[in-house]
Amino acid sequence: MSGGRLDVIWSPVHHDKFIIWGPDITLYEVARIKEIEKKTTFTPISSTRGATIIASQSASGVRCVDISAIPEQPEPLLALGYTSGKVALTTLKQTYDPLGLVGREFTSRYQRLCNSVSWSHVETNMLAVAMEKHRSDHCILLWDVNRGSSPADEARGTDSAHSPADPSKPLAEMGLSEAAHNVAWSNCSNRTLLASMNLKYIKIFDLRDLSNKAVSVTTSRHCYGVCADPFNPWQLASRGEGAVCVWDARSFDRPVLTLLHHKPVAHVQWCPTRRNLLLSLQRDSATLRLHDIQQANNNAIDNMLAATAVEAELEEYSRGPSVLEREVSPGAGAGGAAAGRGRGGAPIAAFSWHPAHEARLLAVYASGMIADYTVCERVTVAWGCGGGGGGGGLVWTGAGGTLRLMRDDFYAAIRDISYVMRRRATTDYGLKSDLWQNADLADDDALSGLWHFMALSKSLVEDGCIRGSPWRHPGVRGVLRSAGEGGYRSEAVPSLLPDLPARRVTVFRSGERTRALHLCGWGWGWDNAAAGVERAEAEGTPCRAAAIAAFHLKLRAALDVLARAHEPQLRVVGLALAGLSEERLWREALAAGAPALPDAYLRALLHFLAASAPAHPAHHAAPAAQPDLSAVLNETEMRLEDRVAFACIFLSDAKLHEYVKHTCDQLVEQGDLSGILLTGTCFLIYTSILYYYKYKTEKLANLY
Amino acid sequence: MGELTASNMFESETICADHKDLIHDVAYDFYGERMATCSSDQYVKVWDSDGRGGWRLSASWKAHHGSVWKVTWAHPEFGQVIATCSFDRTAAIWEEVGDAASSGSEKGLHTWLKRSNLVDSRTSVTDVKFGPKHLGLLLVTCSADGIIRIYEAPDVMNLAQWTLQHEIPTKVSISCLSWNPSLSRVGNPPMLAVGSDEPNTSNAVANVPSDKGTACNGKVFIYEYSETSRRWTRTECLSSVQEPVNDIAFAPNLGRSFHLLAVATKDVRIIKLEPLA
Numbered sequence: 005m006s007g008g009r010l011d012v013i014w015s016p017v018h019h020d021k022f023i024i025w026g027p028d029i030t031l032y033e034v035a036r037i038k039e040i041e042k043k044t045t046f047t048p049i050s051s052t053r054g055a056t057i058i059a060s061q062s063a064s065g066v067r068c069v070d071i072s073a074i075p076e077q078p079e080p081l082l083a084l085g086y087t088s089g090k091v092a093l094t095t096l097k098q099t100y101d102p103l104g105l106v107g108r109e110f111t112s113r114y115q116r117l118c119n120s121v122s123w124s125h126v127e128t129n130m131l132a133v134a135m136e137k138h139r140s141d142h143c144i145l146l147w148d149v150n151r152g153s154s155p156a157d158e159a160r161g162t163d164s165a166h167s168p169a170d171p172s173k174p175l176a177e178m179g180l181s182e183a184a185h186n187v188a189w190s191n192c193s194n195r196t197l198l199a200s201m202n203l204k205y206i207k208i209f210d211l212r213d214l215s216n217k218a219v220s221v222t223t224s225r226h227c228y229g230v231c232a233d234p235f236n237p238w239q240l241a242s243r244g245e246g247a248v249c250v251w252d253a254r255s256f257d258r259p260v261l262t263l264l265h266h267k268p269v270a271h272v273q274w275c276p277t278r279r280n281l282l283l284s285l286q287r288d289s290a291t292l293r294l295h296d297i298q299q300a301n302n303n304a305i306d307n308m309l310a311a312t313a314v315e316a317e318l319e320e321y322s323r324g325p326s327v328l329e330r331e332v333s334p335g336a337g338a339g340g341a342a343a344g345r346g347r348g349g350a351p352i353a354a355f356s357w358h359p360a361h362e363a364r365l366l367a368v369y370a371s372g373m374i375a376d377y378t379v380c381e382r383v384t385v386a387w388g389c390g391g392g393g394g395g396g397g398l399v400w401t402g403a404g405g406t407l408r409l410m411r412d413d414f415y416a417a418i419r420d421i422s423y424v425m426r427r428r429a430t431t432d433y434g435l436k437s438d439l440w441q442n443a444d445l446a447d448d449d450a451l452s453g454l455w456h457f458m459a460l461s462k463s464l465v466e467d468g469c470i471r472g473s474p475w476r477h478p479g480v481r482g483v484l485r486s487a488g489e490g491g492y493r494s495e496a497v498p499s500l501l502p503d504l505p506a507r508r509v510t511v512f513r514s515g516e517r518t519r520a521l522h523l524c525g526w527g528w529g530w531d532n533a534a535a536g537v538e539r540a541e542a543e544g545t546p547c548r549a550a551a552i553a554a555f556h557l558k559l560r561a562a563l564d565v566l567a568r569a570h571e572p573q574l575r576v577v578g579l580a581l582a583g584l585s586e587e588r589l590w591r592e593a594l595a596a597g598a599p600a601l602p603d604a605y606l607r608a609l610l611h612f613l614a615a616s617a618p619a620h621p622a623h624h625a626a627p628a629a630q631p632d633l634s635a636v637l638n639e640t641e642m643r644l645e646d647r648v649a650f651a652c653i654f655l656s657d658a659k660l661h662e663y664v665k666h667t668c669d670q671l672v673e674q675g676d677l678s679g680i681l682l683t684g685t686c687f688l689i690y691t692s693i694l695y696y697y698k699y700k701t702e703k704l705a706n707l708y
Numbered sequence: 709m710g711e712l713t714a715s716n717m718f719e720s721e722t723i724c725a726d727h728k729d730l731i732h733d734v735a736y737d738f739y740g741e742r743m744a745t746c747s748s749d750q751y752v753k754v755w756d757s758d759g760r761g762g763w764r765l766s767a768s769w770k771a772h773h774g775s776v777w778k779v780t781w782a783h784p785e786f787g788q789v790i791a792t793c794s795f796d797r798t799a800a801i802w803e804e805v806g807d808a809a810s811s812g813s814e815k816g817l818h819t820w821l822k823r824s825n826l827v828d829s830r831t832s833v834t835d836v837k838f839g840p841k842h843l844g845l846l847l848v849t850c851s852a853d854g855i856i857r858i859y860e861a862p863d864v865m866n867l868a869q870w871t872l873q874h875e876i877p878t879k880v881s882i883s884c885l886s887w888n889p890s891l892s893r894v895g896n897p898p899m900l901a902v903g904s905d906e907p908n909t910s911n912a913v914a915n916v917p918s919d920k921g922t923a924c925n926g927k928v929f930i931y932e933y934s935e936t937s938r939r940w941t942r943t944e945c946l947s948s949v950q951e952p953v954n955d956i957a958f959a960p961n962l963g964r965s966f967h968l969l970a971v972a973t974k975d976v977r978i979i980k981l982e983p984l985a
Contacts, residue, residue, distance in 0.1 A: 279729045279748065298748075298775055298795045382954050384733045388740030399734050399743065405727035407734060407745065411761055414718040 010353035012368045015080040016073040016125055019360050021058070023080065023096070024368060025069050030060040031080060031096040034376070049366070050376040059096035067118050072149075073125040076102045083131055085118030091133050093149065103150070110147045110174070114138045122197075124189040130175075132197055134184035142177035143184040144199055146211065151175075176214045179207075190232035190240075198230045198240060206230050206242055208253055222256045224249060229272050235279045243269035248284045250297060250325075263295055263327060271354060275379075277362045288351045291331040292367065294379060299325045334367040334377030362403040388412070424448075450677045457645075457681050461523055470519050479684025480520045480648055481664055494657050501557050507616045509557070509654065517652045517660075523681065524649035530556065537561055546574060547605035548646070554581075554609050555650055562609065577606050581613065604641030608650075611635035637663060644671070644678045723763055727751060729775075735790075737781040742766075744790050746776035752792055752802070754818065767804070767818045772796045777834055783841040786864055790820075791847055793833035799826040799849045801867055823867035828857055828875075835884045842891055843898055846873075850882035850902060856931070858940070876931065876940050880904040883953060886969070890961040896983065898933040900940070901969055903953030927953045928971055930981070946971075946979060 010026040020034045032047070032055040040046050046054035058079075063069075068085035072093075079099045085091050091110040095101070116136040124130035131147045182201050190196040195211040206227045210218040226244025233239035240251040245268050249259035267286040275281035280297040334352070350371035358364035363379040385400040402408040415423030424447070428434070433445040439462060443455035461477045464470045470478055494514040501507040513530075521527065528536040533556035540549035546569040553561035559581070566578035580597070583590060591614065598610045615633050633654055637647055644667070651663050664682060671679025725731060729748035736743055743755040743763065752771040755763040774795030782789035788804035801824040826833075829851040839846030845861040847870065856876040861867060883905035890896045904927045924945035932943045951973035959968035967981040 381730055382732070384731075384955070386734050386736050386743075388736040388743075397740075399736070401731040401734055401745075402722060405725050405729065405731055405747065405749075407723040407725050407731065407743075408720045409723055409763070410718055410720045417718070 008370075010368055010370065010372075011069070012354045012356045012366050012374070013069065013071050014356045014358050014366065015071045016123075016359045017071075017075055017077060018080055019358070021080055022055075022356065022366060023069070023071065023082070024374070025063055025066070027063060028060050029063045029066065029069065029082070029084075029096060031058045032056065032374075033058050047374055049374045053376050055374060061094075061096055068120045070121045070123050072123045072128060072131075074103065074105075074123075074128040078102075081105060083121045083123060085121045085133060087117055089115050089118050089135055091118060091121055091131070091147070105149055108149060110145070110149075112138075112141060112145060114141045119184060120186045120188075122187045122189055124195075125191045126189070126194055130189070130195070132187040132189065134187040134199060137181060137183035137202075139181045141180070143179040143182045143201070144177065144187060144197070144209075145174040146176040146178075146197070146214075148175050176211060176217065178209055178217060178219075185227075186229055188231045190237060191234050192232060192237035196232070196237075198232055200227045200230050200242065203227070206240070206251070206256075208240075208256070220253065220256050222251070222258075224259065226259075226262070229269075231273060233274045233280070233282075234276050235274075239274075239280075241272050241274060241282050243272045243284065245269075248272050248282065248295070250282070250295075261297065261325060261327060263329070265293070273355070273357055275363060276357050276359055277364075281363075281379075283355065283357065283365070285352055285355055290335075290351050290369075291333045292352060292355060292365075294330050294332060296328040296330075297325050298328060332377065332379060334365065334375040335369060335373060454677045454680055457523075460525060461684065464519070464522055464527075469522055475684050477680075477684050478523070479680060479682050480523050480652075481668055481682045482684045483519045483523060484516050484652075484661065484664060496656070499557060501559055501616065507613070509616045511557075511653055512656060512660075520652045521649050524645035524652070526552075526645075526649040533558060534561065537565065541565055541568075545605070546570075547603040547609075548643075550574075551605035551609045551612075551642075551646070554612060555653060559613075573602075574606075577601065577610075580610065604639045605646075608636045608639045608642055611639075612650075645681055648681065723755075725753060725755075726765075727753070732776065733778045735779050735781055737788075738784045742781075742788075744779040744781065746771070746779040746792055748775040750774065750776060750794075752776055752779055752790070752820075754790075754804075754820070765817075767820055769820060771800060771802070771822075772798065774832070777832070778836050780837050782838045782845070785841060786845055787867075789823075789867060791836045791838060793836040793849055795832045797827070797829050797832060797851075799829075799833045799836045799847070800824065801826075801847070801870070803867055824870050826857070826859060826870060828872060829853070829855065834882060837885055837887055839887050839898070840889050840891070848885060848887065848900060850885050852881050854878040854880050854882050854904075856882065856885065856900070856902060856940075874940050878902065878904075878929065878942075880906045884956045886957045888958050888961075888967055890958075890967065897935065899967075900931045901928060901956050901958065902931065903928050903949075903956040903971060905952040905954065907952055908950065925950065927951065927973070928956065928969075928979075944981070948979070949973060949977065 010024070012022060012024050015021045015023070022032055022034070024030050024032065034049065034053055034055050036052055037046070037048065037054045040054050040056060044056055046056045048054050065086045065088070066084045067087055070083050072081040072083065074081060077095070079095045079097050082094050082096065083091055084094060089112045093105050093108045095106050110131070110133065112135060116138050118133060118135055120134035122132045124132070129148050129150045131149050133145045133147065135143045135145070137143060179199070179201060184199050184201050186200040188198045190198060197209040197211055199207045199209065201207055204223055204225065204227055206222050206224060208220045224242065224244070226242055226247050226249045228243050230240055230242040233241070238253045240253060242249050242251065246265050248263040248265065248269055250261040250263070252260045265284070265286050267288065269284050270287045271285040273283055275283060280299065282295040282297060284293050284295065286293070334355070350369040350373065353368050353370045355365050355367040358366065363381070365377055365379065367375045367377060369375070383400050385398065388397050388399065397412050398410040400408050412423065428445055431445050434442055436442045436445070439455050439459035443452035443459070446452045446455060458477050461479070465476065465478065470483060475482065494512040494517060497511045497513060499509055499511050501509065526536060533553065537549045537553045537558070540552055546565050550562040550565040553559070553565060563578050563581060566574045566581070569575065580594070594610055594614055598607050601607045601610070612633065615635070637651060639647065648664065648667070651660050655663055668679060668682040671682065725745055727745065727747035727749050731745050731747045734743055734745045741757045744752060745755070746752045750770050750772050751768055753765060754767040756766040758764050771792050772794035776792050776794045779790055779792050782791070790802050791799060792802065793799040800822050802820040803823050805819050805821050826849060829849065831852040833849050833851050836847065836849045839848065845864045847859045848856060849859070850856045854877060856878060857872055858874040859870040860873045861870050863869060881904055882902050885900055885902040888896070888899035888901070890899070906927070924947050926945045926947040926949050928946040928949045929942050930944035930946070931940045933940050949971055953971055953973055955972040957970045959970065961967060966983070969979045969981055971977045971979060
């Protein structure tokens with residue numbers, strides 16, 4: 005028994021269990037690390053999975069192990085081959101044993117080393133055993149485990165050893181006075197056993213008729229570890245000192261492929277989940293080598309279409325398959341501490357493909373680290389164009405010859421512009437004759453605001469409210485311009501706040517300002533402000549309603565709105581408003597409290613009232629300097645139209661123009677669509693705002 | 709997209725394509741109503757949308773003698789045409805003929821005929837792409853030995869005749885390529901991007917002197933066609949990409965003043981190519 009030996013085998017039946025076989029044989033169970041109970045010690049095998057030890061026993065004297073594929077077994081059933089030539093069945097954990105197999109032993113006539121055991125995965129009761137040479141005995145024994153002797157039988161059964169029905173006699177014996185190093189069942193076809201023999205032969209035994217065992221033989225130095233491709237009954241692989249050979253059992257004279265390696269090959273196994281994928285491990289290597297065997301001449305004759313056209317080519321293909329190779333290092337991908345130890349450092353001692361999970365394998369490093377690894381293949385992704393009824397999804401190649409498809413509705417969740425545009429197009433977005441109808445279709449606040457503005461300004465032009473505009477959709481700037489240029493002066497009206505007699509403000513009025521207010525949606529007029537307040541309240545924005553009322557100097561209405569509000573917080577604000585005074589205490593409390601208010605309109609409201617001048621200096625000299633309303637005007641969380649309307653009421657001509665111009669420039673630069681309120685559809689500014697907007701969002705196509 | 713990721717938000721559905729081996733490529737047609745898949749099982753399958761979100765197999769045939777790496781649709785203006793390329797060193801042009809051939813079990817399956825077989829490559833043909841429609845009916849292939857071949861069908865009605873217009877040796881193994889789909893001919897000559905999957909270990913091979921005479925060990929090369937010299941020349945080597953390239957794709961050009969190229973290595977990079985003024 006070699007001391008440093010380490011091997012790993014997945015149970016073919018229990019997909020979450022594997023054994024590691026070194027000085028001890030240990031049975032592990034794999035689970036997601038999240039699901040492993042706390043305080044249980046486990047070995048991390050990947051970033052998400054861990055393995056817990058279920059059972060363990062000494063492997064003293066054991067030379068070979070295989071796990072049975074008998075589906076009834078509650079725990080993996082192991083066949084252990086000993087140095088004495090004995091083969092024993094065992095489960096590492098005491099469990100229910102439905103078939104009564106645990107403890108059965110199979111012994112050869114003469115004592116010698118047992119080299120290999122192999123369970124058939126097709127007829128799960130078949131167990132093949134490979135032995136060292138003995139001059140008067142066979143080296144390969146085939147047992148039917150259901151007929152094997154239990155320990156109890158053995159005590160009394162030795163004398164009847166030669167009766168035909170004798171349970172202690174193997175079903176078949178092969179290789180008289182030969183040595184077998186390795187046996188393996190082909191899991192594709194029935195009862196085909198592969199064996200590596202006498203350091204130079206590969207033999208294939210056809211055991212369908214036990215009385216007439218057909219054998220095919222080939223001679224090769226690379227005869228070890230022969231194993232069969234689970235997908236192709238003819239394809240075998242074997243390993244040797246510096247090469248892996250791929251064989252076609254139908255032309256067994258020479259290997260179809262010889263894949264050279266620098267170092268002796270320690271293990272070779274076909275991937276059980278993917279065709280033509282062979283994995284090999286070189287001794288003292290930290291990586292595994294994948295051989296993707298490309299067949300270029302499979303069933304060429306079947307292809308009737310190409311039969312004549314490609315005759316010439318076929319000659320070339322008949323040179324046989326070739327191979328795409330790559331190296332994988334399973335430990336490098338494992339998370340955390342495992343990665344550090346795996347990379348470059350310790351060599352891999354053994355690996356085992358998972359019997360069912362796509363391209364998953366387990367590698368054991370000489371250091372004892374275990375790495376759970378899945379061989380990745382290139383995944384191709386394709387986008388469909390949104391066209392047809394079912395099209396437009398995202399598709400990618402999945403495992404096992406499947407496609408994964410995502411319907412195009414997921415674009416809606418990420419608000420992908422192409423999806424939004426397509427949906428708009430199918431609802432005639434932009435084509436509705438009533439402009440506001442487009443707003444509903446836009447399903448986007450900025451855009452629907454734009455459509456509402458367009459509808460409003462169009463109707464104002466049509467009603468004759470705004471005249472002489474060169475554009476169909478004039479903006480505030482266009483409407484106000486005439487005032488600045490034409491020498492109109494707005495009428496400044498000092499006003500008192502009806503409910504706060506100690507306060508006064510100056511209100512500016514002119515025809516242009518009225519029209520601008522109309523554009524801002526404040527078309528209700530000075531005397532009819534209650535309508536606007538009601539509308540804002542009905543929209544569920546009590547703060548805005550209160551602010552509008554206050555900006556129309558109807559403080560009582562504002563307080564009423566706040567008192568009616570659902571949130572108690574707002575009623576508290578009402579308290580603060582009512583307490584308005586010149587007291588320093590109140591002012592300081594305001595300065596501290598206002599920024600904390602959640603709503604921009606409330607802040608604006610407080611700032612507006614605080615800025616209103618006290619009434620008593622009125623009879624001092626000239627009208628007091630303009631109150632500082634910048635706190636309100638810079639409250640950018642307020643809607644632009646409300647800010648502009650506020651400016652149109654309370655700013656003097658010069659300041660108003662400056663404010664509008666400044667805000668307009670700012671919005672154009674930001675590509676903010678709401679800026680069209682100011683610009684209107686004046687071509688130059690309008691296009692530049694769209695340019696910036698498109699630059700920002702690449703949404704140009706939304707607009708028209 | 710913020711915190712949304714495909715895995716935790718969206719369900720994907722699985723189509724059992726019934727390929728016997730790994731699927732290497734899947735491609736939508738121009739309208740997104742048909743899909744073609746190709747696999748190591750040497751088969752190509754075509755799937756049609758049923759208009760209600762489902763997909764139905766409409767054709768399946770053994771297209772090559774080796775793994776089929778890529779499949780790609782021609783613009784529908786040229787008919788229902790796909791091109792495939794394979795480990796068997798060929799690329800093939802397929803055209804759908806007639807309507808559903810209704811015979812027994814084959815009912816509802818369409819027939820695709822091999823119109824042409826491009827056999828110039830001596831090694832595995834790793835990618836195949838039709839050129840942008842405005843350039844005519846062009847096809848480009850690349851192979852593991854690093855030769856890019858550009859074919860043209862002089863008569864778009866005759867898919868059997870393809871002339872090899874250009875053969876561009878690159879000296880590195882080419883795994884993938886992409887046409888720049890930009891429509892503008894002015895200032896945007898026909899452009900191809902190719903990616904190499906040459907492993908990084910063999911430095912000697914990877915150091916390919918570019919046409920400008922400077923060594924570049926990038927893995928992505930840009931080729932442009934010069935109308936005056938009637939040649940494709942390497943105009944750029946993206947030295948920022950050092951890892952083997954698995955796939956490469958230009959973004960559709962939506963009136964941008966630059967090109968966007970996505971490069972898949974171990975990760976994905978989006979590279980902005982700005983034409984020199």
